[in-house]
Amino acid sequence: MKNLFFILITICVIQSSPGASYEYGYSARSVSLSSALVADTYNSMQSFANPSVLNQCKGQNYGLSYFMMSLDRSLQTFYYSRKLAGNAGISAAILRSSIGEFMGKDSFNNPTNKLSNSDYYGLLSFGVGTKNGSGIGISMKIHYSNLYVNDSSSQWSITQTR
Amino acid sequence: MEDRWIIGIRSQEKSDFDRLWTISWNPALNKAVPHTLNYTDDNGLSWSFTRFFETIGAIVYDLNFHNDNVYASTDKGLYYSDGNNLNLWIPYEVNDISQTKMTDVVYSSNINVIDNQQILSAGTPDGLFYSFDDGFTWEMYRAWNRTQDSENDNKRLSAYPNPFYVDEGYGQVRIVYFNSSNDNGKLDIYDFSMNHIKTLKQPNNIGNESEFVWDGKDKFSDDVSNGVYLCRLSLGNKYYWTKLMVIHS
Numbered sequence: 001m002k003n004l005f006f007i008l009i010t011i012c013v014i015q016s017s018p019g020a021s022y023e024y025g026y027s028a029r030s031v032s033l034s035s036a037l038v039a040d041t042y043n044s045m046q047s048f049a050n051p052s053v054l055n056q057c058k059g060q061n062y063g064l065s066y067f068m069m070s071l072d073r074s075l076q077t078f079y080y081s082r083k084l085a086g087n088a089g090i091s092a093a094i095l096r097s098s099i100g101e102f103m104g105k106d107s108f109n110n111p112t113n114k115l116s117n118s119d120y121y122g123l124l125s126f127g128v129g130t131k132n133g134s135g136i137g138i139s140m141k142i143h144y145s146n147l148y149v150n151d152s153s154s155q156w157s158i159t160q161t162r
Numbered sequence: 163m164e165d166r167w168i169i170g171i172r173s174q175e176k177s178d179f180d181r182l183w184t185i186s187w188n189p190a191l192n193k194a195v196p197h198t199l200n201y202t203d204d205n206g207l208s209w210s211f212t213r214f215f216e217t218i219g220a221i222v223y224d225l226n227f228h229n230d231n232v233y234a235s236t237d238k239g240l241y242y243s244d245g246n247n248l249n250l251w252i253p254y255e256v257n258d259i260s261q262t263k264m265t266d267v268v269y270s271s272n273i274n275v276i277d278n279q280q281i282l283s284a285g286t287p288d289g290l291f292y293s294f295d296d297g298f299t300w301e302m303y304r305a306w307n308r309t310q311d312s313e314n315d316n317k318r319l320s321a322y323p324n325p326f327y328v329d330e331g332y333g334q335v336r337i338v339y340f341n342s343s344n345d346n347g348k349l350d351i352y353d354f355s356m357n358h359i360k361t362l363k364q365p366n367n368i369g370n371e372s373e374f375v376w377d378g379k380d381k382f383s384d385d386v387s388n389g390v391y392l393c394r395l396s397l398g399n400k401y402y403w404t405k406l407m408v409i410h411s
Contacts, residue, residue: 020353020354020355020357020387020389021354021355021389023355023357024354024355024356071392071403071405072405073354097354099354099390099405102324102390102404102405103320103324104324104325104407105320105321105322105323105324106322106323107287107322107323108305108306108307108322109306109307109308109320109322109336109338110307115324115325115407117389117390117407119389145388145389
């Protein structure tokens with residue numbers, strides 16, 4: 001029963017996919033492991049993968065990643081987590097993905113403005129464990145997308161997972 | 163006519179009498195739909211109406227007449243009535259030769275008869291469509307500018323309109339490239355994380371250019387999310403890339 005509870009929580013975390021750029025990865029470790037870090041015991045960047053293991057982090061942890069990718073794509077993350085009193089942990093993380101300038105076109109294929117795109121994800125996570133080893137975590141995501149520089153078209157979304 | 167606003171007036175010369183049409187809108191609804199067609203055969207002493215377009219929730223942009231026939235241009239397509247039963251309107255499908263649907267939105271229409279050949283024309287956001295067989299097959303006139311030489315190597319691959327507002331206009335984006343030899347290319351569309359979205363094959367060849375038309379749906383026919391998509395043209399042994407921003411209103 002306890003294992004089933006843990007699996008259900010894990011599935012909920014995995015299924016929260018707010019955007020394609022969020023799926024790419026958030027650190028060299030996650031990219032190299034294809035983001036298969038739900039059960040990772042390496043205490044870093046848990047808020048992206050599974051906040052229910054935050055209780056296992058030790059002291060304070062910092063993480064910083066920067067990716068420069070082909071086709072003018074880039075991705076940056078910052079991560080902080082710390083152990084809380086009792087069997088609990090908390091973390092905050094920011095992920096930014098962007099894609100470089102490209103030419104906009106009107107309905108007649110005439111060039112218009114240079115376009116670019118940036119997505120920002122903010123995560124605040126909390127996890128607590130029990131004496132028997134199981135854990136529960138909650139993560140709140142805020143997504144801001146600056147889709148069109150000159151039109152300042154933007155979107156906000158909040159995703160809460162348990 | 164109740165409290166409706168009259169947003170269009172058209173006169174129809176029927177074979178035996180004249181009919182005056184109005185396109186009316188109820189401002190209390192605070193939105194552009196639905197529209198009602200009202201008509202009078204006695205110079206406004208009495209009015210009748212058809213609520214057909216209210217029923218289908220269509221915005222009627224214009225009316226056109228040919229003899230007793232009535233053509234209504236709407237955001238849900240071009241509709242035809244024989245003028246006798248005004249509750250029965252038959253939709254035209256604006257399809258190309260392969261019966262692929264080209265557009266829903268029709269702003270205006272016209273009937274011309276040249277050398278005993280009847281030509282039905284429809285003005286759309288994508289260009290001027292015309293049909294010689296009473297709307298069964300359509301051809302079109304469309305204007306666009308060639309991509310600048312400096313863009314994307316000598317293939318000048320580009321997507322327009324960009325950004326692509328999926329819910330506005332004709333809901334299609336065109337990915338064009340220079341293709342003097344009319345080689346068959348293939349276009350693959352990826353999202354930021356390089357997840358494969360869709361493959362487009364068999365482009366339309368127009369002169370020295372070829373184009374793919376994409377409706378903003380993935381390979382499962384679901385709408386794609388907002389964001390920038392990466393389009394890869396495979397031509398021969400070479401790849402060419404361009405970026406396309408997709409926005410849902």
